[in-house]
Amino acid sequence: MSKIGVFICHCGENISSTVDVVRVAEETGKLEGVEFSTDYKYMCSDPGQTIIKQTIKEKGLTGVVVAACSPRMHEPTFRKACQEAGLNPYMCEMSNLREHCSWVHDKSEATTQKAIDLVRTLVEKVKLNKPLYPIKVPVTKTALVLGGGIAGIQASLDIANAGHKVILVEKDPSIGGHMSQLSETFPTLDCSQCILTPRMVEVAQHPNITLWTYAELEKLEGFIGNFKATIRKKAKSIDENICNGCGHCTTKCPTKKIPSEFNTGLGTRTAIYVPFPQAVPNKPVIDKDNCTYYQKGKCKICEKLCPTGAIRFDQQDELVELEVGAVVIATGFNVMQPSGFPEYGYGKYKDVITGLQFERLASASGPTLGEIRRPSDGKIPEKIVFVACAGSRDPAKGIPYCSKICCMYTAKHAMLYQHKVHGGKSYIFYMDIRAAGKNYEEFVRRAIVDDEVNYIRGRVSKVYEENGKLIVKGVDTLLNAKPVEIEADMVVLASAAVANPGAEELAQKMHVSYDSYNFFSEAHPKLKPVETNTAGIFLAGACQAPKDIPETVSQASGAASKVIILFSQNELSREPVVAVVNRSAPPVYSTCVGCFMCASACPYQAIGEELITDRKGNVIKRVAKVNPGLCQGCGTCVAFCRSKSIDIDGYSNEQMYSEVMALLNND
């Protein structure tokens, strides 16, 4: 026989001001199986919890219904209280009288009646509750970090410094990401390479970090603490153990005219190449698509030149399987090619470039060794126009969001230009100046006041070439939309920060969600900014949304600390609210017929198969089996199974049905 205790909370006045809590306690106390009922001002307070605990002990309660606020808020509180009084925590249920009743209705008899109904449904459910026990899963204390930009570097170093193994996988030949391409960085104008390269080296030398460049994730299976990742190590055509990075090969490669990715097409590279001098690892790879030998079957000059004999033309991609306990996604972002905006003339005029290209021009390691020179003729521009929001905040072109970094880097660009080209004139067309950040507003002020950058509030309508000049036509909205025309030597577009081209596919491989712009989604915009909706997979950096370096680094350390917290335990406890495939007496064994349609329905790949055997080991039946470590208790399989062979512990068909019937049978 059930002996259920019902505890009605006033929630201060949140509930009691519209619901007659005394009546609810009185009426529900009369329900069959209810041993005790009462009301109290704050059930969650210490005295409130003591009432529950004492009643459990004194009356020998078999189940508890707390009618109060949202279970999101206090279910753990009350379950813990029950546990302390010796009752299995899963014998305690919460009815949400606040959000579901008192807050949404006026004070009336109907409101009180609804509260009684809500409690009654749970009384019926609790009668069918069974004790459940947390599921224990082991933790593999190795982290997989995807992407070797500053986010991935920071996360790897933090996790490694906490004493855990890290495997850092970077798709390009070197780590560093966008930050390695930057010249100086706002808001302090310190040189990007100078602060980044020491960290890149630290990654390469850290005993706890295994660095795989030129590699990508192929597949991810498993669950928190127990992922199985397959990594494709793309063939570099080099034996890295032998290569000493002397670089002879790159000097004599006959294919020299390949646009350099690192220099955003403003310079060239060879087919066997190291992307930039400070690359980590500092060993070349052969770009098969452009190598004369791979394309035409003849050449092998590098092989002849290499003093250590490290070239391997027959090297194949290698697939490696790894066991990891957590994943940090730090695959960064991409800069939109603004060719979809014909008005700016990008792609048509050589001297219309993107902000990232400007970074390369301003960088001491760039194609002009840090001098600002026009790509077309190498002249130093006397007048330069920067266009902010070139693509961002433009719903008509599909990017309604703000790229967040452009206001700041545009101010930086104009400032760098003024520092490098004395007597030069710079103009910035902008919509608003967004400089919310520590020392950011001051930085922009410095550009305007000290460096005399001309800010023009308005949009550019057209850029065209005339007599070797770029004519920029726009308006100044602060001067009553007065048309402005500037004869410039160079135009720099702050093109939008967008998601990586492969982001959607990657998200699908890992079963994490992504927004409509293909940036990865955090589990909660405020309270879980580094978690994804898949337990054990975390986010760091610009792969989640455009962000600057300080924010990227903070998030990376945040993600790392989540991984470290996870790794501080040897075993994980999981909520036992998971699906189970039923068992029945022979000769049926289970009503599951092994159609495995639930397996494709499960969004978490939690369903595999099990062979039921007799004592001699003969297979009697092949049925579905839920992996409790993976199952998230979403119930999709339950809804799908035609024979109702699968059910959720704690939310069984029978329990749900009893709740519905409790409402329908109300007379």
Add this chain to the structure above:
Amino acid sequence: MNELIQKATILLESNSVQVVIGYGKGSANRTRAIFITQAADCEKLIFDSRCIQNLAVYLTKQEIKKLGKPAIVAPIPVLRSIVQLAAENQIAENDLVVLGVTPESELVEFESFAAIETFLSTHRIEIEGKYQKTIEMIKSMPVSERFAYWVKELEPCFKCYACRSACPLCYCTRCTVENNQPQWISVASHPLGNLEWHVMRAMHLAGRCTDCEACYNACPMGIPIHLLTKSMLQDVAENFGTYGPSLDKLNALSSFKPDDKESFIR
């Protein structure tokens, strides 16, 4: 069909299979399923236009499985069911010999289930015009009228479950209607209970039904329950682009594709 008899005889004689599931003479002018275990009995096999029962239903029955490895006489509807049963992991390629029969009554053998799928790609399911018209007529009714229409159509049903027994895809060990903890579907044959049962049956066949009409042929009351599944077949095709059986395990209702229309979510 001498060729069929010869082939069946060889299979049994060589012990390649232990039972041949085929059509034999039934009562009156009808045919019925026969299960031949002796080579000498193979001459009882017949095949003609009266052979409309879907024999695939026997492939999942325990009693038949006990007889050993079967060969099955398989005109087009049976072939379709075989493909669907294979996609649902109910039959394995090596445990079955398929004696296919073309619409021209020629015997075809298949090396694999994939070969059957290829063969079927030139024999697609088509919903006859007369059915199309009826379905359109029903769909154009206002909801309340449509509800009343089906309550009336289904009224004669007395839940003998012949439709379920005849359907090759109703192979569950325990049907939802037999599940009484909780009793989701009322077992009584009152109007609402009947509606519940038939809507559930049709839904369970969504994306699976191969339009063999075995349910309709089995119904002693002649209720046009196949209209439900035919209409469902069209809906699935419209929403998920799949039509008829396929070996890929991505059943329309249990799988997600990024290009699913999802027009029913509003």
